[in-house]
Amino acid sequence: MSNGERLSSVPSELVQAALRVAQARKSAVADVPLQAIAGEAGISRSTLLRRLGGGRQALDEAVRAVGVDPGGQKPVRERAIEAGAALISSQGLASLSLERVAAAAQCSVHSLYAAFGGRDEMLQAIFLRYxxxxxxxxxxxxxxxxxxxxxxxxxxxxxxxxxxxxxxxxxxxxxxxxxxxxxxxxxxxxxxxxxxxxxxxxxxxxxxxxxxxxxxxxxxxxxxxxxxxxxxxxxxxxxxxxxxxxxxxxxxxxxxxxxxxxxxxALPAPGGPGPRPDGDGGDHAG
Incomplete structure (x- = not known):
């Protein structure tokens, strides 16, 4: 099964359940037991495993696709902004591509589309940050x-x-x-x-x-x-x-x-002494 097929097979409610539990525990998604995710989703652990295809990999990829890293690193958006900024600084604006940023940020191009929408939006985010x-x-x-x-x-x-x-x-x-x-x-x-x-x-x-x-x-x-x-x-x-x-x-x-x-x-306050910088103020001899 390809990465794309695994991603599409993970229901969004399972992804959201994993994110909610991780947020409540203040931990990375990868550190949340499957039993806790299953409980949040209202299903058994065995049902969760079956819907994930037998393991956590599909869930981790689906979590990355919504812009959150499952392994406790900074979120994809943050890593991408930092990686993109480093590329622009060292190699110029022409070096900025989704593929190069994904490689530097250790994420997928798909996750960058999810986090930003495209290269232009990613560049705007980098500009706003720096x-x-x-x-x-x-x-x-x-x-x-x-x-x-x-x-x-x-x-x-x-x-x-x-x-x-x-x-x-x-x-x-x-x-x-x-x-x-x-x-x-x-x-x-x-x-x-x-x-x-x-x-x-x-x-x-x-x-x-x-x-x-x-x-x-x-x-x-x-x-x-x-x-x-x-x-x-x-x-x-x-x-x-x-x-x-x-x-x-x-x-x-x-x-x-x-x-x-x-x-x-700058112009002087109204009634202040001295001519205005444009020469329009002050008295002139007749």
């Missing part, structure tokens, strides 16, 4: 009133994400810069940018409406805020290899670029 977007969304969603503090928090999150190992963000950015029209990248592009504008773009628009920053297109504001820091972080590993070219600490880098962005776009 990019700063989720944390940045949380910062701007808190309706911050302090522009400077918010900008500095965003810079710190960006620096941590781009600098961390595995180097997923640098690999993705390099691919987007080198082949922006590559069809294999379009699902990720179509996912990232609408989400970016729904979070950071919405916050910037609110800051414009509140009169705290200059009225510029959100795309330009996002690029003006992120590009200098991201470029520094991408080149930093290379420049650190150059003798007599010391790189300042990351905290100092973030402070420098945050201050530059704020000087460029």
């Amino acid at each position: 990019s700063p977007i989720v944390d940045v969304e949380a910062v701007v969603a808190s309706q911050p009133a302090d522009l400077e503090s918010t900008v500095r928090q965003i810079y710190a999150l960006m620096a941590a994400a781009v600098s961390r190992e595995p180097r997923v963000m640098p690999a993705i950015l390099a691919e987007l810069l080198a082949r922006p029209q590559d069809e294999s990248l379009q699902p990720l592009v179509q996912y990232i940018f609408p989400r970016l504008f729904a979070g950071v773009g919405k916050w910037l628009t609110a800051e414009i409406a509140a009169g705290r920053i200059r009225d510029l297109p959100p795309l330009l504001l996002i690029q003006q805020m992120s590009s200098p820091l991201v470029m520094h972080l991408l080149l930093r590993p290379a420049t650190q290899q150059v003798p007599d070219l010391p790189a300042p600490p990351i905290e100092e880098v973030c402070d420098t670029f945050a201050e530059a962005f704020l000087r460029a776009v």
Whole structure:
């Protein structure tokens, strides 16, 4: 009997029974006695064995197929995200395939389809894990009133994400810069940018409406805020290899670029002294 035939022969209620018992015992499915699974399913142990084809292998494979590892390892989804991130970091975005991730994560391709739906969804999950977007969304969603503090928090999150190992963000950015029209990248592009504008773009628009920053297109504001820091972080590993070219600490880098962005776009509070950065404020001699 093939793996696929064994999988299809295991009723879903038996899989769910095994998962419930494992969760209740706080143990791996592989450590749960068949007698306990049979009891949860309301059948005898002999009936359970008969429906499994005589052993646990079919049950273990069926459990893997729903994204849970039966042997006490991390869930398939977690292992796949970590394995995919390592592949992207070491060999580039083109190396990411379900087959290679399955081999690295010690799971089946079928289980990856069950956990993600496909390669595009898996790449999105990796991006969410290793990019700063989720944390940045949380910062701007808190309706911050302090522009400077918010900008500095965003810079710190960006620096941590781009600098961390595995180097997923640098690999993705390099691919987007080198082949922006590559069809294999379009699902990720179509996912990232609408989400970016729904979070950071919405916050910037609110800051414009509140009169705290200059009225510029959100795309330009996002690029003006992120590009200098991201470029520094991408080149930093290379420049650190150059003798007599010391790189300042990351905290100092973030402070420098945050201050530059704020000087460029921040407007004084209403009634505050001094001209606006765009030259529209202040008195003029007649």
